[in-house]
Amino acid sequence: MKKxxxxxxxxxxxxxxxxxxxxxxxxxxxxxxxxxxxxxxVEFEEEFGVKVNYQxxxxxxxMYTKVxxxxxxxxxxxxxxxxxxxxxxxxxxxxxxxxNIPNYQxxxxxxxxxxxxxxNEYSVPYFWGTLxxxxxxxxxxxxxxxxxxxxxxxYSGQILMMDSQRDSLASALKKLGYSLNTTNESEIEDAKNxxxxxxxxxxxxxxxxxxxxxxxxxxxxxLIWSGEAVAAMGENDKxxxxxxxxxxxxxxxxxxxxxxxxxxxxAEKFINFVTSKKNTLRNIDYVWYSTVHTEAEKEVEEFLYxxxxxxxxxxxxxxxxxxxxxxxxxxxxxxxxxxxxxx
Amino acid sequence: xxxxxxxxxxxxxxxxxxxPIVVLVIYSFNDSKSRxxxxxxxxxxxxxLFKDRDIKTxxxxxxxxxxxxxxxxxxVGTISAIGIYNMKTNRMNLFLNxxxxxxxxxxxxxxxxxxxxxxxANIKLGFSTMLxxxxxxxxxxxxxxxxxxxxxxxxxxxxxxxDLGATPFYSLRKIIIPQIKPGxxxxxxxxxxxxxxxxxxxxxxTGSGVTNLSIEIYSMARRGISPTINALSSLMLAVVLGLxxxxxxxxxxxxxx
Numbered sequence: 242m243k244k245x246x247x248x249x250x251x252x253x254x255x256x257x258x259x260x261x262x263x264x265x266x267x268x269x270x271x272x273x274x275x276x277x278x279x280x281x282x283v284e285f286e287e288e289f290g291v292k293v294n295y296q297x298x299x300x301x302x303x304m305y306t307k308v309x310x311x312x313x314x315x316x317x318x319x320x321x322x323x324x325x326x327x328x329x330x331x332x333x334x335x336x337x338x339x340x341n342i343p344n345y346q347x348x349x350x351x352x353x354x355x356x357x358x359x360x361n362e363y364s365v366p367y368f369w370g371t372l373x374x375x376x377x378x379x380x381x382x383x384x385x386x387x388x389x390x391x392x393x394x395x396y397s398g399q400i401l402m403m404d405s406q407r408d409s410l411a412s413a414l415k416k417l418g419y420s421l422n423t424t425n426e427s428e429i430e431d432a433k434n435x436x437x438x439x440x441x442x443x444x445x446x447x448x449x450x451x452x453x454x455x456x457x458x459x460x461x462x463x464l465i466w467s468g469e470a471v472a473a474m475g476e477n478d479k480x481x482x483x484x485x486x487x488x489x490x491x492x493x494x495x496x497x498x499x500x501x502x503x504x505x506x507x508a509e510k511f512i513n514f515v516t517s518k519k520n521t522l523r524n525i526d527y528v529w530y531s532t533v534h535t536e537a538e539k540e541v542e543e544f545l546y547x548x549x550x551x552x553x554x555x556x557x558x559x560x561x562x563x564x565x566x567x568x569x570x571x572x573x574x575x576x577x578x579x580x581x582x583x584x
Numbered sequence: 585x586x587x588x589x590x591x592x593x594x595x596x597x598x599x600x601x602x603x604p605i606v607v608l609v610i611y612s613f614n615d616s617k618s619r620x621x622x623x624x625x626x627x628x629x630x631x632x633l634f635k636d637r638d639i640k641t642x643x644x645x646x647x648x649x650x651x652x653x654x655x656x657x658x659x660v661g662t663i664s665a666i667g668i669y670n671m672k673t674n675r676m677n678l679f680l681n682x683x684x685x686x687x688x689x690x691x692x693x694x695x696x697x698x699x700x701x702x703x704x705a706n707i708k709l710g711f712s713t714m715l716x717x718x719x720x721x722x723x724x725x726x727x728x729x730x731x732x733x734x735x736x737x738x739x740x741x742x743x744x745x746x747d748l749g750a751t752p753f754y755s756l757r758k759i760i761i762p763q764i765k766p767g768x769x770x771x772x773x774x775x776x777x778x779x780x781x782x783x784x785x786x787x788x789x790t791g792s793g794v795t796n797l798s799i800e801i802y803s804m805a806r807r808g809i810s811p812t813i814n815a816l817s818s819l820m821l822a823v824v825l826g827l828x829x830x831x832x833x834x835x836x837x838x839x840x841x
Binding site: 267269271273274275279282283294295296297298299303306307310311312313314315449456457476 | 616617621636637638696699700702703707708709787788790791792793794795799800802803804809810
């Protein structure tokens, strides 16, 4: 009997110890998986004498569900621009004090004054990227430069599409010359029909495995995000990436501070810390997405600087469009994509 | 002929079951980061595993929570099973159905429901909420694995023990528990594996700074899963295999005695 009592006491103690919060100053960060060089966290802890609690989430939607429910006290969240737009409109974010972030001056003007945070009050850009096409130069002939490649019957059965509704529909909408945020039902209908027409050519609709399949020469063409393209091109010389001339999607991941943050000052210090030139360069080496830092961009290694996935031309950037938070109209996209997949 | 066909069938089944595990172990020694290419033999992912702070914290929380949750839910579940077993048939069926409900409920519903429950009770999400959630979804499985063993039990033995002067608690300890022990152990192991496995419920009930391996691996998916996970899975596999061998050896020894 005594044995059981001891066991129960120990377990209770264990549970309670989990509840008590430590008195040290801590910074709670919520980020995508593998989206920061972790040594930077350790260095930040040492430099400022604080503790960093670092947690990861799979998709912005998961993050939103959790933060929206309350009960969390993250000080800093890094997420996509359309999610920041939604959180601003729902009054979930705190205005950032930019006096604490002198490094903000180095952030590329291309990424300031964007519609998602039009007065630059709530977010500091972190990394950015584009949606484009990666292809195997040994299989694909010529120099493709258009979305038409994804509908080219010569490569039937060798094309990979993303199982991600906004991204796949964006490729069709852009090929048709429409906006990728359109809420015009007939335009979405056209894009849907185009994707259904493409279906016999498609090998698979996937997201995570595309990278590996392109590296292993198992597929010839794939719709892909630029950072993954950079990683794939590093592993397989035969691969090339381009942003189609009709325009594409550009996205920004940015840092923001939620309303219930209990350590706003420290969060701002951290933003300034990761946006310094030295730390940005180290982070690029880990993350492989394009940098928002004007000074760091000049010093990245040559193979990155010359890579159109890492460093696209200004013309391509100007033509690219960001996803907007569509609110209830998102249902149009849901329905269209479901029909494509079910067809 | 018939023998050959059945052997072929069996080996195909085993191939199907074990091929993914073998591939995983092989690729944990692959020097290249990609699944597509073999870059030579290396131990570097195993070394990196011990440097990766995220994976280490995640492993710590996964194991702590799995063991604690499995222990508590085994105790609670066994007691509940004995209680349910001693009920009248109608009530027993009612309680069994109530017990099934959490099992057939989708994880995402359980996860969000628990999150809302904790938040409405003003409990800060973190280690304790994740542990409570794991205990919650473990208990029904423990009950279900203990109950069949109780049903096999000869009721007369307990009564005989009581007749011979044993207190109810003494007969529980010396008569009932030893006989339903295999069910309790199975229940514990099921609870343990379920807890290690769970992503959805954990994600919604944990707070800042506390993650488990499932959350960690799932979050990596967007950027390609790091081969260190292959190394970690291989190590965990080795540990589980070792445990199984020890348990097997013990039972064969006991049988011989």
